[in-house]
Amino acid sequence: MLDYIFFDLSLSGKFKDHLTKVGIEFECEDDKGFGSVQGEIISIADETSDEILEELQDLYDDLQDELEVLLEQSGDALMINAAGMEVKLKDGRLCTLRVSPDVVTKILTVLEFDELQAFIDNIARSVEEPDNGHFCHNVNKD
Template identity: 30%
Template sequence: MIEYIFFDAALRDKFVAHAKQRGVPYTEQDDHMGMVVAIPEDIPEEISDEIEEYYETLEDEQEQLSKTEGDLKRLAGFGFKLPNGESRLLPVETEMANRLLANFTLEEIQSLFNAVADCTLNPNDEHLCHILATRSQKDQ
């Protein structure tokens, strides 16, 4: 697979739309460095060259965005899922993201954000000690 990294969701979405128009299969994933789109290596060379050229155009757009927005682009993002399965990206200051990643795996961070999203959309008003007591009874 050939991987392309993006730091702006709109640019990633443009790239994905471009790949779709050419019938190129792709996968998307959030990485602690950015948003990654991967395409197979075994596509026809002319399509591969066209996609590479389009990516370079998007890189130029990213550079312009970074210059225009300055420090506003100094963000990282963590992907998580809502209870209904929809994906979301939480922008986080890079310093905080680095501190999180120094102590937790990406999977642990995403699991935490998934739990926060679930708890927010499906609130449980029980007190913590009641929840712990219920879990203790289940374990016995």
Template identity: 30%
Template sequence: MLEYIFFDERPWNRFVGFLQEKGLSPVADHEDQGYMVRLPEDTADGLMDDIEAFYDEMLDMNEALFIEEEGAGQLHTAGVTVNLKNGRTVQAAVDPKLLNRILEVVSAEELGRLVNAIVDAVENPDDRSICQR
């Protein structure tokens, strides 16, 4: 499943509407960590390019809304989902500005793969060098 996260309902709603206009049936939920949208990984590559481009636009909107609300003195938090070996899922707190900057250059899926690689290395340490593995 491909996952997309938003911290504001407005870009989330626009993203869901965009996906539905493209004939997709996204799974959209409001969860503790934010507003989530999930799509099957077998979504056509050409369509994925359009989806990623629109998601980037919605992240920009999300960031602009964040900055606007930050000026109003509201507290903002963000998190990254971490899947543990024992099946538990936990949230790692991340500065929202940092997370938005990261998501400007990598997709949510790529970030998830990176986080899961780190979790795997922590839970299953291998002292050999990378070239020996």
């Protein structure tokens, strides 16, 4: 399943309305892990076409921009303290890793987002396929 995380139920409602309108089945789950922030995770099938995924990502980005405006207007911008990075596991499933926003912000001061994503993917691969060999070795050796 592909997960979309929302911190505002009115915005997740807009996303669900769009999914219903275009005929995409989804599952919803309240996320208690957000602490005092009311959160919801909306999941859709992994097999969703790339074209639809692009459209959904654009909508999700627009809704995140709306969230930013809502938070600025309400003065609650500091209440949200969660960030996530998505990785594709060896079996093809996507997994969202919860990461401290402060850590992500600090890392993104020196890395581009795609570099950070590659780093996260590398960590996931290393966890799924541990290499217990010598750390230092000649990579050009046959």
